[in-house]
Amino acid sequence: MSISTIEIQEPGLQTTVQDKGRYGYQRYGVPVSGAMDPFALRAANILVGNNDNDAVLELTALGPKLLFKNPTWVAITGANLSPTINRKPISNWETLKIEEDDILAFGPPKDGMRAYIAIAGGIDVPQIMGSRSTYLKGDFGGFEGRALQAGDVVSTLSSGDREYIKRRLPTEMSPPNYGETHDLRVIMGPQESYFTTKGVSTFLESTYTVSMDSDRMGYRLDGPSIEHVDSADIISDGTPFGTVQIPGDGTPIILLADRGISGGYTKIATVISADIGKLGQAMPGNKLNFESVSLEEAYDAYNNQENTLIQIAETIVTADSINQFTIAINEQIAEVADSSGKPLATLLPHWKPGSGKQHKVTASVNDKIHEFDVEIGFAE
């Protein structure tokens, strides 16, 4: 089966179709939109063997409940929103097999704000001005120009004669841990000269908090006011993703995926491409720190990130890979990690406790002896 159909049983907080964005139409005033975490979007696509610009679902804090009508394969990247298949916990950042009637659902958000579900073939919605991204404020793009609702049915494009290949992050790369503080590297400018030396050091030395007044258009930040030399107004010019606007009251606004493509406020700095993903994972209440870097450092970071994506495409997991197993403790599937937090075992969604190899394990804690049945299950 090369086309799959997915029924939306619960929509989640805000689930939209996104790709890398709508380029080439800013001159007509059209916002770019696209994934808030472009790295996670591209990684998800690469993990399922898609083109990195194919359309995926972007989830916001609370994920949807999806019923898959056909066998396929998916990958979930970005935020850890406690994903499950048929109520069994599964891992982010790796290819997962889906069987007919599987239910992919989510629990409490654990880390990060936005997760991405790529499905083999990519989501099939019309291309509007060359892109499948949803622009919510303009009511166009994506699935009928809006966030998904319960009862919607989404299809994928054909994945052709591609076969399931399991991919995951290279062993030397840990899955991102977004946390609650985000250190963001910036290139100063384009209007750095509109700020006093004091204003620039306030910006670089203070910690700012993402306010509740934040969405896909931008984050308003709370924190120390940044001093202008004179005026906060400029003759309107272009506004890239991640640019930090400082209006007259001195409080920063970071412009994001759905930003207006021009603006009349001074821009003190712009977040570098390699850190845009982290920025897109920030949630209200999170802390942001800014560090000024050179253009060369930004290019190096960009190239490193491109290389990581190439490595992900090349990290193919074969059947005899050592960690293709699931561990159950007392018949409950367990997430087992090493001391660095890296998972030791894959959570195989279709394995059931009772069919694997059983081990009796005892452990003493404060002189009390605990007994466990540990079972190791392999892919069927």
Add this chain to the structure above:
Amino acid sequence: MYEKPRFFHAGDQGLVMELGDSINVELNQRVYNLQVAIEKAEIPGVFDFMPTYRSVLIYYDPSQTSAKNLEDTLIQIDKNVDQDYKEPTVLIRIPTMYGGEYGPDLEFVAHHANLTTDEVITLHSKNEYLVYMVGFSPGFPYLGGLDDKLHTPRLDTPRTEIPAGSVGIADSQTGVYPIASPGGWRLIGRTPLSLFDHKREPPTPLRSGAYVQFEPIQSEREYQKIETEVQKGIYTIATEQM
């Protein structure tokens, strides 16, 4: 206007090429010539650009080019532009119903200017306005050339929803809202034209460097006739090469 273009980094994928720091027709004409030249040059690694009143923001892929290379290319492109030559552009005629429910602030603008509403309509529909840039919302044109007498301050409290097609004035600017949005401009009329349609290619006839002239609609009947034709997709927006 600067003697030489100035360059500023807008992150690691954006380069601002600034030609001046004022709002005037001559400078905007240079921006128009430059954007046409950039479009024609098909510079490797450039995937988008945004022309404004006095600058162009060029978006590039750092794995294909660098700000330094791009700067050299752009300086060369700008040098080769014949500034005496005016790239052809278009005049777009926008039929507009002034006053009443279509333009609830027409009376205010007339009162503020010490004119009759008819005089406001005549003055507003007389000029060919230059589209300095398109921004704020999809297809929204920033127009220059409003008669001094019609300059009117914005509303103290912006309206939360302005219908698509509304024609307004804000200080020295006039403009038209192609899609419904909040806004603080004084509304003097409305056009039945659909000036932004995401299914059209390009989605709007309004682009920086084009000109716009508003043409008064004389009766509600005429407004409805145009509106029906627009809805049926049989209305052709009148444009003129210039």
